[in-house]
Amino acid sequence: VQLVESGGGSVQVGGSLKLSCAASGYISDGYCMGWFRQIPGEEREGVAYTARGGTIANYVDSVKGRFTISRDNAKNTLVLQMNELKPEDTAMYYCAASVAPCTELGGMRQGTYSYWGQGTQVTVS
Numbered sequence: 757v758q759l760v761e762s763g764g765g766s767v768q769v770g771g772s773l774k775l776s777c778a779a780s781g782y783i784s785d786g787y788c789m790g791w792f793r794q795i796p797g798e799e800r801e802g803v804a805y806t807a808r809g810g811t812i813a814n815y816v817d818s819v820k821g822r823f824t825i826s827r828d829n830a831k832n833t834l835v836l837q838m839n840e841l842k843p844e845d846t847a848m849y850y851c852a853a854s855v856a857p858c859t860e861l862g863g864m865r866q867g868t869y870s871y872w873g874q875g876t877q878v879t880v881s
Contacts, residue, residue: 789853
């Protein structure tokens, strides 16, 4: 499975960006797919993840109400809609996919995921 992110860029405070992750290969709807972000020198942080047709969808507190994660199984694509962006959202954003049934406890953990994209940079200023 390969994951390829797109949609990053530079945006003003309060603006919006839509990140997409195209997956090649089958990823079960029951497996977690998520977004992580990382600032140089800091640990990678879980942002949001989803599974089971969106019946599992969780967000880190700092993005709740601003970001929305969704998955189009027909297109094998994961999307992160980011609104009301803040300077602290500036980071490299990574798409990730697991190879085991998703649990709410594991969705925000890096170790849950086996496949990672190359990342797309988001800069808010």
